[in-house]
């Protein structure tokens with residue numbers, strides 16, 4: 001089974017081509033960026049070690065998929081003899097509202113739902129749909145499957161997902177908590193159970209996806225019970241540039257003080273806040289913040305403490321929500337790579353079952369691994385996430401079941 005995974009964003013199309021039956025091998029991957037703006041270019045690499053980055057004449061997603069398809073069968077850089085070798089295309093789609101709770105074949109009805117969610121996800125769903133339509137045009141007859149960021153969280157119950165505002169905002173405008181990063185939370189919780197050797201259905205797991213965007217999920221028996229992101233990815237943890245949770249009155253107060261518009265507030269909270277806003281060194285990258293804190297920068301020190309403390313608060317809340325905990329998972333850029341962050345989050349929590357092994361925590365690896373002491377009541381794992389592979393696997397599973 002050869003599966004092409006497409007992640008179409010506002011100005012980029014990312015792709016990965018998998019040979020699922022051959023040990024899930026990545027045959028080729030890359031991206032076309034700055035689509036529709038000056039300097040459009042393509043990065044491409046294949047399993048033979050060949051790679052390039054060069055300008056490409058791409059003005060829209062259809063051009064982008066055309067160029068990707070051309071390179072996949074190119075005489076020099078290609079990895080397929082014919083495009084008909086592609087069995088399916090898996091698409092990353094951000095929002096499926098309450099209507100989509102698992103991967104789906106992208107029929108007309110499913111695409112209508114992607115379109116219905118434009119108002120809830122204006123920065124992502126329109127581009128995701130453009131990517132689907134581009135694939136339909138360039139690779140006709142190949143089934144397209146949608147894997148939705150919100151789908152894994154569809155098992156949350158009303159008392160978890162509702163905001164305590166008048167109910168009509170939920171019924172009339174669909175305002176509720178949806179959660180994001182679902183593909184990653186699902187992938188790492190399954191991988192954690194497989195690594196641990198216990199059935200997923202018996203486990204209570206907290207997954208901490210700590211990247212530039214960050215969220216925590218409480219997973220019981222393989223189902224999401226709660227997650228920290230809400231109507232949009234702004235709720236929850238402190239992130240690279242997002243504030244995460246705050247008193248809603250802060251927004252009203254800033255608006256009253258400054259006369260800023262909703263759009264300006266959106267930019268302030270999504271793009272100028274988080275560790276970028278607190279650290280004050282012009283970077284949202286935790287590596288830079290850690291380096292500056294190491295040199296004595298107090299604001300960066302505080303930013304790191306705030307980031308870790310917010311994660312720790314969510315872990316505490318989710319232990320209560322799950323009624324205990326078997327496995328804690330760290331994943332994504334900072335979760336996988338920053339031993340300082342992991343140690344900061346778990347500092348002083350030995351007494352409630354988190355026995356972190358400092359030696360294992362400090363070892364670097366790109367493999368799934370335990371970083372807790374052997375006698376730790378709660379297993380602490382680092383699980384590298386792989387959203388592209390998860391999308392390819394979901395796509396394969398769906399098509400095999402249909403067949």
Ligand code: AMP
Pocket residue numbers: 210211212213240284285286287290332333334335337338
């Ligand atoms: P992601 O969004 O999963 O790609 O994660 C990217 C983010 O992970 C970066 O912006 C950094 O903040 C963080 N990150 C990656 N590597 C490290 C590292 N070695 N130490 C600390 N943070 C890291």
